[in-house]
Amino acid sequence: MKTISELTTFYYNKLHPTIEKLEDERKTIQKRLISFGLLYGVVVVGTAFLFFKTPQAIFFIYIAILFIAGMSYLYNYLTKTYVQKFKQEVMAPLIHEIDENLNYQPTKHLPEAHFIRSKLFASRPDIISGNDLVSGKIDDVDIAFSDLHAQRESQDEDAEDDFETIFMGLFLVADFHKNFKGETIILPDSAQKIFGNVIGHWLQANTTSHYELIKMDNIAFEKEFVVYGSDQIEARYILSHTLMQKLLEYKQRSKYPLYISFVGGKIYMAIAYYNDMFEPSVFHSLLEYKIAIQYIQTLHLALSIVEELQLNQKLWSKI
Amino acid sequence: MTTPLIILIVFIIILILMYNSLVAKKNQVDNIFASVDTQLKKRYDLIPNLVASVSKYMDHEKSLLEDITKLRSEANKSDLSEKEKIDLDAKVSKTLGSIMVAVENYPDLKANENVMHLQHSLNEVEEQIAAARRAYNQAVTDYNNALEMIPTNFMANAMGYKQKDLFVISETERENINVNDLFSKR
Numbered sequence: 001m002k003t004i005s006e007l008t009t010f011y012y013n014k015l016h017p018t019i020e021k022l023e024d025e026r027k028t029i030q031k032r033l034i035s036f037g038l039l040y041g042v043v044v045v046g047t048a049f050l051f052f053k054t055p056q057a058i059f060f061i062y063i064a065i066l067f068i069a070g071m072s073y074l075y076n077y078l079t080k081t082y083v084q085k086f087k088q089e090v091m092a093p094l095i096h097e098i099d100e101n102l103n104y105q106p107t108k109h110l111p112e113a114h115f116i117r118s119k120l121f122a123s124r125p126d127i128i129s130g131n132d133l134v135s136g137k138i139d140d141v142d143i144a145f146s147d148l149h150a151q152r153e154s155q156d157e158d159a160e161d162d163f164e165t166i167f168m169g170l171f172l173v174a175d176f177h178k179n180f181k182g183e184t185i186i187l188p189d190s191a192q193k194i195f196g197n198v199i200g201h202w203l204q205a206n207t208t209s210h211y212e213l214i215k216m217d218n219i220a221f222e223k224e225f226v227v228y229g230s231d232q233i234e235a236r237y238i239l240s241h242t243l244m245q246k247l248l249e250y251k252q253r254s255k256y257p258l259y260i261s262f263v264g265g266k267i268y269m270a271i272a273y274y275n276d277m278f279e280p281s282v283f284h285s286l287l288e289y290k291i292a293i294q295y296i297q298t299l300h301l302a303l304s305i306v307e308e309l310q311l312n313q314k315l316w317s318k319i
Numbered sequence: 320m321t322t323p324l325i326i327l328i329v330f331i332i333i334l335i336l337m338y339n340s341l342v343a344k345k346n347q348v349d350n351i352f353a354s355v356d357t358q359l360k361k362r363y364d365l366i367p368n369l370v371a372s373v374s375k376y377m378d379h380e381k382s383l384l385e386d387i388t389k390l391r392s393e394a395n396k397s398d399l400s401e402k403e404k405i406d407l408d409a410k411v412s413k414t415l416g417s418i419m420v421a422v423e424n425y426p427d428l429k430a431n432e433n434v435m436h437l438q439h440s441l442n443e444v445e446e447q448i449a450a451a452r453r454a455y456n457q458a459v460t461d462y463n464n465a466l467e468m469i470p471t472n473f474m475a476n477a478m479g480y481k482q483k484d485l486f487v488i489s490e491t492e493r494e495n496i497n498v499n500d501l502f503s504k505r
Contacts, residue, residue, distance in 0.1 A: 215457050232458070233354050237450035 001307050002098055007296045010097050018089045019286045022082070029078050029282050040070055079282050086280045095134055098303055102136035109133050109146040114173050118268035119185055120259040121166050125150035132278045138303060139312035145172035145302045147277050169256065169273035172302055176267045177311050182230035183211065184238050186260040189226040218244045224251055238262050246309050254301055269305065337474045344462040348483060351458045352401055355451040359408055362444045366391045369437050373418070376428045380421045387414045402484050409487055415441070452486040459483045
């Protein structure tokens with residue numbers, strides 16, 4: 001697989017003419033957005049003065065709501081084609097550069113079934129949205145990932161339609177190279193971090209919603225994650241010392257909470273960025289290194305798991 | 320009148336809970352050992368096949384092959400204790416390792432499809448044994464801890480529970496089993 005530096009070179013060399021064109025467009029949109037924004041601001045404040053003669057708290061609330069709602073509509077309206085072009089002309093070639101067999105669908109996302117099957121999140125989502133679906137085969141291993149935002153209706157006392165986020169970030173599914181029947185779920189370890197080993201373990205063992213607690217024999221891994229599973233031996237068959245080490249390294253590279261599960265012959269991974277990835281902002285240039293490297297790194301992180309976790313090294317019995 | 324009674328009931332409940340947790344830990348160890356045993360048997364079943372395939376080629380390692388055959392027949396005895404099984408497993412792992420290293424010296428053997436298939440099967444069983452051993456060690460550690468820690472140690476003493484042995488996890492097992500090395504021979 002291509003390295004991050006190779007991809008960065010591709011981004012700045014091959015994609016440069018496209019990005020320059022997009023850059024001009026971005027500047028125009030930015031200017032338009034600012035001038036429309038100022039104009040709209042004057043209108044909102046002006047009408048506010050017409051309705052409320054003396055400034056009260058409600059006066060400022062009125063201004064804030066109208067302004068934010070109007071601006072976000074305006075932003076989406078003005079940037080729509082820019083975002084589309086970015087995805088078609090920058091993201092798609094970048095993904096094909098990593099592997100030409102990969103398929104990129106900017107408006108699609110992974111189906112809800114994957115999210116539920118992964119068993120990573122206890123609550124069932126009421127709404128699933130997302131975009132930037134990448135799917136295909138790397139080294140003969142099926143892999144797919146997308147941005148995903150899972151929400152559920154919250155049971156508020158005032159019975160308003162409020163939505164609570166269950167998960168937001170990158171969700172990934174790939175074939176796993178070992179045979180297994182049971183289910184193994186790896187979650188970020190919060191109990192052990194807060195309460196220390198003894199009480200942490202006790203708390204983990206006594207959460208009823210999950211399977212049996214499985215204590216792993218890698219101290220660093222145990223600190224970072226908590227493992228639940230239906231089978232003590234199978235969980236260790238899947239989580240060999242090598243894989244634990246790799247997952248730890250992966251976690252350190254991703255820098256965000258990492259959820260992993262092994263269900264039905266597949267590995268599911270959820271990286272909780274709490275952000276919609278691969279969306280360009282008109283306030284940042286695509287030529288900025290910081291921005292470019294973020295797209296590249298995120299893509300690379302997701303697609304490198306096949307190589308990193310050696311998912312391509314199929315066992316004899318699975319050939 | 321009622322206070323001593325309540326204290327007595329609480330005390331009995333604590334005793335019951337302690338007793339149950341000890342039994343659960345012991346059963347967990349037995350349970351997992353049964354799985355280890357199944358995996359070990361799977362490996363023992365592969366041995367005659369392996370010996371048959373390699374003995375034609377290996378002239379200098381006859382003693383190794385005799386050793387492994389002897390170990391296998393020992394392991395097939397029905398009245399072995401857990402400790403004996405654990406010791407046997409360590410010896411078998413070591414001897415099998417030496418045989419696999421020896422195979423490297425015979426290009427014909429390395430290219431033999433039957434041997435290759437056996438190697439892969441052994442490799443996979445080995446991984447499953449490794450997982451089962453690790454699960455067993457964790458269960459034994461939990462059990463042994465309960466035997467030493469207050470207050471369960473008093474109860475365990477009264478129940479006549481004894482500390483159990485751990486499998487020794489070799490350094491090579493902790494290292495990465497590189498499947499690439501195996502496949503590069505194809």
